Amino acid sequence: MSFNSSALAAGYVAAFVDATRQYVTASPGRAVLLGLFYTPVLIFVLNILKQLVILRDASLPPEVFHWIPFVGSSIAYGNDPLDFFFKCREKYGDVFTFTLLGRRVTVALGAKGNNFVLGGKSTAFSAKEAYTHLTTPVFGKDVVFDVPNEIFMEQKKFVKVGLSTDNFRAYASMFEQEVDDFMRSDQAFTIWQMNDINEWGRFDVTDIMAQITILTASRTLQGKEVRSGLDKSFSTLYNDLDGGFTPLNFMFPNLPLESYRRRDEAHKKMSEYYTDIIRKRRESGHSDEPDMISSLMDQKYRDGRPLRDHEIAHIMIALLMAGQHSSAASGSWTLLHLAHNVEVQEALYQEQVNHFGNPDGSFRPMTYDGFRKLPVLDSIIRETLRMHPPIHSIMRYVRSDVPIPATLAAPSQDSIYVVPKGYYVLASAAVSQVDPRIWANPMKWDPTRWSDPEGVAAQAFKTYSGENGEKVDYGFGAISKGTESPYQPFGAGRHRCIGEQFAYLQLGVVISNIIRKVEVRLEDGITEIPAHNYHSMITMPKKPRNICYRRRRFD
Known part of the structure; x- marks a missing residue:
């Protein structure tokens, strides 16, 4: 000034x-x-004079100018966070602070920014204090962010035990059967059911993927009792509970609204639903089902205490809620891109024919080991997750003043910034995954970029998967830290999603089996896939998001 x-x-x-x-x-x-x-x-x-006239503390990151007190940059951030971040980066550099409904949020962009936030010590950056007011009413007490970090890490270890290779081998055929049963019964696939190879049908891709996702997850992770109980009443409970998992609940956790009351009532009934299943299994001497309930019932904390029934129930709710939207979103984006890119779709189909096709045009069941040998499918999933990570922002609450490395400071600054206690820090892999400074043609969906072993994509994945990166045991087994990579579709560090291998398998088997059965296209006159809808916790495609399909001659 x-x-x-x-x-x-x-x-x-x-x-x-x-x-x-x-x-x-x-x-x-x-x-x-x-x-x-x-x-x-x-x-x-x-408010304006404070920003323009009062000298800014040089130790603090530059602050994004805003007109409206308290609201700050909330509207611009909420409508299109990536556009907001890129514009701010042009003006302020990779580190800046903006006001989000009264919260001071310091953003650290790029791979180094991801590492600063997600690789930070839990004593300085707290995920619990950032998210517990959102997650605890939905997931329940005594799990995830409602317990100390060391207990949460033990709970993640319990879940990881249930995500075994043996279970994955059993899940592959279950996924396939659920897709087949769904397409044979749902009204959206009437044209396919009529065995007509000339007519085209149509469906809302996100609605369909949401249904398939919950069916496949309940058949495998959730258990046979949950799968058999998927009726209208369960759907109502799920929808009411899901209504408490929104940006509104994140920013204002205690509003006296009807949706909040329905959330709390749904959680109570859902918890009772799971504890009843657990009680009946204990009474009957539960069998070794390849599901998460069975696995959790066998686990004990380090002090020898077994998991209590309500803890198991609440972990199951967390798995259901956390995985449902992200898998449905990823599946939706994948099908939309395949509908828009016919050549890639045909390459995926031919890969299925080559690996699982029979002489009569039918297909053999996909196996877990066979799934791991499909480079076209693998590159399609990776590229979709690069362009459409389910979560665009990850926040942490700042527990104590934290200096920012000089390498992250704005080019015009020689000194190191400090993020004060009480602020929030934010990392955005969604930015680093489409950063033109890293990726060639970043906004182009191009699965072939993953085929070059020396290319940026392959190197980013090696760092993320641990081939070129550090492995750390946070208390639930050694995993790739992955915070240094510009590609982080499932988060990184101690809170990296432990269900990523399950999600890869679920998504891959579901997409493959749909493409085995039908060709997909965008609607006539639609030349681009839908834009992102950032007004939800998980980034979904905006409506209309319809896909047209036609039955293949052989399925």
Whole structure:
């Protein structure tokens, strides 16, 4: 802020004060009107002057200018966070702070920013304090962010035990059967059911993928009792519980709204539903089902205490809620891109024919070991997750003042910034995964970029998967830290999603079996896939998001 600009701003304030004094002097009763109408104006003016006139603490990251107090940059961030981040980076560099409904949020962009936030010590950056007000009412007490970090890490270890290779081998055929049963019964696939290879049908891709995702997850992870109980009442409970997992609940956790009441009632009934299943299994001497309930019932904490029934129930709810939207979103984006890129779709189909095709045109069941040998499918999944990670922002609450490495500072700054206690920090892999400084043609969906063993994509994946990166045991087994990679579709560090291999298998088997049965296209006149809808916790395609399909001659 130059001297002349500061003097000009001060002159405006003096003129405003003088005009106000003359107005009130002329009629004392006008003071009340001034209080009603000009107090908001004064607040706005003071907010602007504070940013323009008062010298900024040089130890703090640059702050994004905003017009409206408290609201800050919430509207721009909420409507299109990636556009907001890229514009801010042009002006302020890779590190900057913005106001989000009263919260001060310091953003650290790029691979180094991801590493700073997600690789930070839990004593300094707290996921629990950032998210527990959102997750605990939905997931329940005594799990995830409602327990100390060391207990949460033990719970992740328990879940990891259930995500075994033996279970994955059993799940592959279950996924396939669920897709087949769904397509044979759902009204959206009436054209396919009629065995007509000439007519085209149509479906909303996200609605269909949401249904298939919950069916496949319940058949495998959730258990046979949950799968058999998927009726209208369960759907209502799920929808009411899901209604408490929104940006509104994240920003305002205790509003007296009907949706909050329904959330709490749904959680109570859902918890009772799971504990009833667990009780009946204990009474009957539960069998070794290849599901998560069976696995969790056998686990014990380090102190020898077994998991209590309500803890198992709440972990099962967390698995259901956390995985449902992300898998449905990833499946939707994958099918949309395949519908838009016919050549890639045909390559995927031919890969299925080559590996699993029979002479009569039918297909053999996909196996877990066979799934791991499909480079076209693998590159399609990776590229979709690169362009459409389910979560665009990951936040941590700052527990103590944290210095920012000089390598992250804005080019014009020589000193190291400090993020003060009470702020939030934010990492966005969604930015680093489409950063033009890293990726060639970053906004182009191009699965072939993953075929070059020396290319950026392959190197990023090696760092993320642990081939070129550090492995760390946070308490649930050694995993790739992955925080240094620009590609982080399942998060990184101690809170990296442990269900990523399950999600890869689920997504791969579901997509492959749909493409085995039908050709897909975008609707006539639609030349691009839908834009991102950032108004939900998980980034979904905007409506309309319809896909047209036609039955293949052989399925």
